[in-house]
Amino acid sequence: MSFLKKVFGKAKPIQESAGQKHSGSYSAMPRRQESIRMLLHSVETWNAFRQSHLDFIPDLSAADLRNANLRGANLCEANLTDSDLRGADLSMANLKGARLNEADLSEANLRNANLRGALLFSSLHGADFRGADLTGANLSGAEIIGADLREANLGEADLSKANLSSANLSQANLNKANLCEANLSRAYLNRSNLTEAGLIGTDLRGAYLINANILGASLCSADLSDANLEEATLNKADLSEANLSRSNLSGADLNGAVLEGANFDGANLSGAQILNTDRDIFKSCVFTTDQKKQS
Secondary structure, three states, rough: OOOOHHHHOOOOOOOOOOOOOOOOOOHHHHHHHHHHHHHHOHHHHHHHHHHHOOOOOOOOOEOOOOEEEEEOOEOOEEEOOEEEEEOOOOOOOOOOEOOOOEEEEEOOOOOOEEEOOOOOOOOOOOEEEOOOOOOEEEEEOOOOOEEEEEOOOOOEEEEEOOOOOOOOOOOOOOOOOEEEOEEEEOOOOOOOOOOEOOOOOOOOOEEEOOOOOOOOEEEEOOOOOOOOOOOOEOOOOOEEEEEEOOOOOOEEEEOOOOOOOOOOOOOOOOOOEOOOOOOOHHHHOOHHHHHHHHO
């Protein structure tokens, strides 16, 4: 008995386009509503169907999946555009290459989910992405306010112009990620990996970057006022024209950093390492009287 017949009873025949191939015995692919019903009926049945129909690309657009239990679901390359996934459990789910444009994932559980290369122009308020793999994902302009991204892998992800205000990215991997013009005000980035990340024009006001690795990152014109960069590694980072007023840079490593035009007014530079930095650069920076003596 086919999966569709087993789940829904008598299934209507659906014609395949010429030359379409798939694995498995059933000759028709489920339509959109049938796909939604199958997924909600049983993730186990859904995964088995996908395993035996490798060419099946699910259309789940505009689906109502609020609070659904989709733990471990195979949603690879699925079209979830405009779907309502508020409060859904997508932990351990495979969403590699999935399209989630305009989807609502507010408060959704995406712990340890595979979101490599996914399109996430979505509402992600308060979503839980702890340990999720978002390598190369496109989150440009996404609303990620207050989301939990601790230990998530966001290497080479596009987060440009995304709103990550108050998000928790502690120990997250943001190596070579694009965060240009993103809002990271009051975000937690303690012990995060931001090596060679793009942070041009990024709002990092009041952000926590304690022990963060920001080696070689581009922070031109970034606003780091009131940010906590204690013990942060900023070797060879480009901080030209950046606003670091009132920031805490105690114990930070600024060796080789580009500092032309940076504003350090009221910043705490006690114990900061600037030994290998060209001292002439400080002529165009703003320091308090005491900080000038330290440099």
